[in-house]
Structure formats: structure tokens, C-alpha cells
Amino acid sequence: MFNRTRALISLAALALGSGLAMPALAQDTLPDAIRMAYRTNPTLLGQRANQRALDESIVQARSGLRPSIDVSASANYTQVETPAGTTETESGGASIGLSQTLYSGGRISLGITATEANILAGREDLRSVEQQVLATVIQVYADVLRDEEIVRIRQENLTVLQRQLDEASARFEVGEITRTDVAQAEARLAQSEADLANSQAQLSVSRASYAAIVGQTPGRLAPLPPLPGVPDDFDVALDIGLAENPNVRAAEYALAAAEANVALARAEYLPSVRVSASYGGSTNELSSFDLADRTTFQAGATLSVPLFTGGLNQSRVSQALERANAAQIQIEGQRRTVLQSISSSYAQLISARSSLRAGEEAVRAATVAAEGVRQEAQVGLRTTLDVLNGELELRSAQVALVTARRNEYVAMAQLLLAMGRLDVTVLVPAEDVYDPSVNYERVRNRGGLPWDGVIEAIDRIAAPQIVPANDAEDAPIDTQLKGDTIQTAPRN
Template sequence: MTNSKFVTFGLAAAVSVLALTIGVSAQAESLNDAIAQAYAQNPTLLRSRAAQRATDETYVQTRSQLGPSLSASASATYNDLPGFTGDRSSTSAGLTANQTVFASGGIASSLKASRANVMAGQENLRSTESGVLLDVISVYTAVRRDQRALQISQDNYDILKQQLDQTQAQFDAGQLTRTDVAQSQARLSASAAALASAQAQLDSDRASYVAIVGQSPVALDAEPDLPGLPADFDAALAAAEKNNPDLQSAQYAADAAKAQVRAERSVFGPTIGLSASTGGTQPGLGVGDITDNDSSSATLRLSIPLFSAGLNGSRVRQATENYNAQLQVVETARRQVISSVSQAWSQMLAAKSAVASNQEQVKAAQIAADGVKVEQQVGLRTNIEVLNAQQELKSAQLALIEAERGQYVAGSQLLSVMGGLTAKAFVPDIQVYDPQEHFDDVKSKGWTPLEPVVHALDGLAAGGN
């Protein structure tokens, strides 16, 4: 078996083994297909959505403080003591209800903090979605680059194999020396090694593709134009400062921390609550009407903390410093956005310039390789010059496909920082997951008619929260 056939066979075998290993049959043919597939099934994205749904429940748990609590109790007692007189057994049952009426703004502030945390979580989810899509684009373009690089390496190997055959024939005819044959053999061996390396790189990126997208790539279409690229740097920066999900999340987190400060301060104020209970006991252990010692009561309770050994003051100071720290997180996120936009914009421009230069280089290298080969046939060029020209052509071709990928990935990174890298932008008809829909579904679960009244009263002390 020749080296060429061996390499071809190895390529086919590697693809077959990979397909059997991952056990999937569907294939994404375009970047939009890959994005839709990952958007629906990527485990990182699904986990983040579930985590956000869990975060939604913290709002419901906080909101429950506005409503009443109702509890029931029952007990049965039996006494077997020496000298005991009267009924040795008794049964009791009771029902108790509690309702907070006013908490000096604590509940309203906690509710505002919970809502802000939910909004911060939604922005984090948007950031995760953008990151997953960026991973899809990165691995998609990597596989496309690797496939093209493998083809370039295969073509180069075939040309060098043909060159070796011609050199060997000329050597047999006494036209070239053993040195010329050795040079051709060395370049062919190096090409075989490069071909194997290109195959290994493709297999590695295929595996990454499966991990991110969820299915194996085979024939991938060319990437579509990136949607929504800005015309200039200022437009990119303005969009990023307005829509970057990490910056938005930090700002919502700061709002939550500010509301938490007010919630902690509320402990110094009065708390007003209502409670009511009813119950009774009866002799014996049976389940009958409880008529003996029936009682009902209603209580209006006012409590004001007078001394807590510094606990309440410490919690307020702690919440204040947490808020100050979160403000710095916002500033850090803002600076990072500016830096990321600048880097992505510069990389995109540099890659664009590299693409144009490499395109010219490939054209010139192709003309040079063809010309040197013709001139070598008439004795104007040596064998090593032919080999060098072919090597320069291959290097130029590989540089071009790397620059093209770099330009596309840099543009994608810019869109991600701007907050514009969304599944909807690439696949307009995709069914978008909206975390707000789930929040709207659960935020009022367990609602009672008293909540608006209590929220309005408590909100007055919370400064309109």
C-alpha cells in the first residue's frame, strides 16, 4: 500500500471510528443548523436555564412574607400516674393564623432585592447563551478550517509524490542526482507527517464539536455573514455599554444589594402583626366534637427591638459594604466591556487586513509554483527550487484559511460583547427560550388578597419600594 493510499485510508477510518464512538447519525450542514442544535440541547445552556428557574422561586419565597400563614395542630395525651384523678386521656386540636401587617419596609425591600436578583440571573443566562453560541462558532469554523487544511495537505502530498516520481525517473535517466531524489523524499516524508497532524487536529476539533453541538460534523457549509456588525468602533462601544449582559447583570446585582441595605435597616423599626387561634380539648382518645374548654383568640402584636448586642448594626454595615463592593463590580464590568470591544475590534481589523494580504500571497505563490515547475522542466530551475515554491504555496494557503477564520471569530466576539450574538439573529424562526415567561408564571403562585395591602403599607416605609 502506498503512502497516499495509507493516508486516505487512515482518514476514512478515523471518521468512521469517531462516528461510531459518538453514536449519532444526524449531521449539521450549516452554522445556523449547529446554532439551533446547540441552543436546544447544549447541556451548559440547559443547566443555566434550570438554575434560573430555581432563582425565580426565591422571589416567590420572599413574597410569601406578605401573606398569612396558617397551621393546624392536634395531640392526644394519656396519663398513668399513681394517685391521678380525673380523665386519664384527652384530645386537643387547634388552628392558628398569623399575618404580618407592617415590617418597617423590610419585606418590600427584600422583595425588591429578590426581583433584582432574578433580573441579574436573566442577564447571566443571556451571557451564557452568548458564550455557548460563541463556542459553536469557534468550533464550527475550526472544523471548517481543519477540513480545508487537510485538503491542502492532501493536495500538497499528492503533488510532492508526483514530484518524487518525476525526480526518480529523471535520476534513472541520468538527468538528476541522488541528492535531488533525497530532497524530494525528505519533503514527501515531511508532508506525510503534516498530513497526519492535520488529520489529528481535525479529529480533535470534531470531538469538541460533538461536545458543544451534540452531533458529529461531516460536510459543513461556508459560514454566513455575521448579522449586525457595527459600522465603526464608537457604535460598537455604545451598543456594548447598553446591551452587554455581564454589565447589565452587575447593575441589577447592585440594585439588589442596595435594596438589601434597606431591608437590614428595617430591623430597627417596629413590626406589626396579627394572629388568631382557635381550639379545644375533650376527654378520651376518640375523634369527636371538641367541646370542652373551647377557646378562640385574636392578637395585634407590636414589637420593637431595643438591644441586640450589636447584631443588627453589624448586619447593616455588612450589607452596606456588600453594596459598595458591588458598585465596584459594576465599574469593573464596564471597564472590561470597553477593553473587550477594543480587543475584538482590533483583532477583526487585523484579521481582515491579513485576509486581503494572504489572498494576494496565495495568488502570487501559485503563479510562482507553476512557473518554477515549468522552468525546471527546461533546465532553468533546480529540483529544490520547485520543492521550496510548493512549500511556500502551502504555507500561504494555510495562512489564508487561518486568517479567514480569525476574522470571523473576532467579529463574533465583538457581537458577543455587544450583546448581539443571539440565536434569533442567526435563525430568525427559532423558538426562543424566554426566562421572563417562567418568572411570570410562578411569581404569583400562592397569592392571597391581603398581599397588595401589606405591600403598600410596608412599601411606604421602604421609600416606595
């Protein structure tokens, strides 16, 4: 697949560089490109695999609710030499043991809570990567359309200038103009050829970027469709972004996990109860290895109460509190980032729309001016340089207009990205959406036993409560948003 894609890219670059026309291809649309990237983009597929790996952590966290069973076997041979002679002894044994935690002071159940929060944060990270990939697809699609249109403009300009040079040469032959006019036409034609070569090279670069992101080389691209859900009010965009941006939501889930870890650290002060049982046998004759000769069954319960840990538990609590505090501050950092992104995208959108309106008027005026100059030159009222300048201004206005259209569309996509609304369900409603919760539900109860729920309910009895970081008496930092300023101050 990679070799085929590379060959197609090389063919496209060769065709553009040699001025050959590409064969007619089926028309591709932006939803088609998004659908292809959504299914095949390596960055997105890798993030999904990472999320599935993260789902396995819930299995590991819940394994503490279940018993552990182990089997052991041993065989020993001993030879002792003394002045009285040589003594040989043999022994062997085998046993099976079972151990079940009945109560851990909340260590197990709080670990499950923290793991679930981390998994939810991972889902938001996945959503962020999805939207970034979709934004890149939109950008490369718009880039290819822009560069194709610029190449068309450059080719048209080259044709016009070639005709202008032919006319100037003919007029020079009959003595109507000087050699200077012909040289001016030749210079503009040479510059136009260089501009066309640069535009073709840029189109090749854009097509290569498209192939890398989407997974296939672009064919004949359809015009850009309207982007749904783009707000016309900055405050609306900001409110949506602060509530729905995946980076903000991931930071909130990370804070929930950090707060659960604080309670988990405090649970280390509480006692734990564990029951165990073992059954086994041993023999002094390895040749027969009849374990039934001497069997042992043992069962018991263990209550463990931490009395002194040399400051370990206290340090763990303080560490967890600081991490929770850092997670809380990170939320404000993400909100600032969202504010910056939405402000920047909204400003770029307003600027692009203004440039688009100005560009449309510039093309209209430059078209009229260029045509007027050509007609006036035919009756001797304008020079060859005037005609060349009029053509140059027209092509520059056309290129600026094409660029403004691309910039407006990309700015809208970036605004939706900053808001957290650049979702595949909106862009391609009929697409089969990847749901990370399906894998989570599939693996969550792997290895589960009927009494898992009972053990978890017992473990939550008298377990430390999860306290929001702002409400913790020993939280060292208080962070809050007042007006437009984030204030951070030590607690009293």
C-alpha cells in the same frame, strides 16, 4: 443518544485516519448548528434550569404577604405512683391557628424588591451564557471548516509531491539528475505525509469539539455566512458594549438588589404589626376524645417595636452598605472587562483582516512562482529543490490564508460577544427563542390571595427609601469614572 454520538465521532476519526472518504451527508449550515446547540447544549439548559429555580425566590418573598395557618393535635397519658396509690390521667386537644402580618416596616416589600432585582440579574447571566455558547458554536464550526480545507491542501500537496518524486526517479534513471535530487523529493514527500496525518488528527479533534458543543457530528458544512451587526468603528462598539453587555447589566441589577437590602436592613428598626387567631378544644378522656366538651377561641394583635438589639441592627446596616459599595465597584470592574474584551477583539479583527489581505496576495504570488519554477525546471533552469521549495511556499501560503479567514470570522464573533450583540434572534431570526419571563410570570402569584396587593401597599408606608449607593451619606467609598481612569477614594 450519547452512545450514538460517540460512535459517529469514532467513525469520523477512523475515516480520516485511514484516508477513506466520508459518505455524502446533507449540508449543514451555521444557523442549523446554532439552532441545535440552542436547544440541546447542556450548559445552556442547565443555566435555564438555574434561572427557573431563581424564579421560585419571588414566591418565597411574596409568601410574607399571606397568612400562615397551622393545625396541631396532642394526646397525653400520665401515670403517677404514690404511697397512697396510682393515679392515671389522660388529656388531649386539637387547635387551628392563623397568623397574618399587617405591617413589617417594609421588610416584606423591600425583600420582594431585592428578589426581583436578583431575578433580573439572573436573566442577564443567562443571556451571557447563551451568547458564550453561541460564540463557541461559531468557533468550532469555523475550526472544522478550516481544518477540512487544510486537510484538502495537504492531500493535494501529497499528490503533487508523489508525482514530483516519480518524475525525479525517472529523470535519475536516464542520468539527468543525481541521487541527491531524488532523496530531496523523498524527504519532502515523507514530511508531507506527516503534515497530512497531523492535519487529519486536528480535524478529528475539531469535529469532536463540534459534537460536544452542538450535539451532533458535523456533516458537509456550508461556507460561513456573513455576521450581521459587526461595527467598523471602535467607539461605536465600546458604547454598545458598555450599554448592552449582559455582565455589566447583571452587575447593575446586583447593585439594585444590594441597595434594596440596605433599606431592608434599616427596616429592622421599625415596628411590625401582626394579627393572630386560634380555635381549639381539649378533653380529659382520650377514649371519647370529644373536643366539644371544652373549646377555646382566641384572637389578638401584636405590635413589636425593637428597642435594643445589642448592635445587631446597626451591624446589619453597615454590612449591607459595604455589600452595596462592593456591588457598585463591581460595575466598574465589569466595564473595565468589557473595555478590555472589545479592545482585544477589535485589535484581533484588524489584524486578521490585514493577514487575510496579505494571505490572498501571498497565495496569488506563490501560485505564479510555483508554476514558473516547474516550467523552468523542465528546461533545466531550475533544480528539483527549487521546485520543492516553490511547492512548499505555495502550500504554506494557502494554509495561512485559510487560517486568516477563520481568525477574521471568529474575531467578529468575539467582538459581537463582548458587545452583548451575539444574540440568537440575530443569528437565527426564525428560531423559537427561550423567554425566561414566561416561567417568572407563571410562578410569581403562586399561592396568592386577593389582598396581597393591599398588604404590600400598607407595608411600603413609611418604609425606608431605597437610596443609590453614591447618595448614601454613610457610604464609605466613592467610585467614579473620570476620563480614562477609575478613581476610588474614601468619603469625607
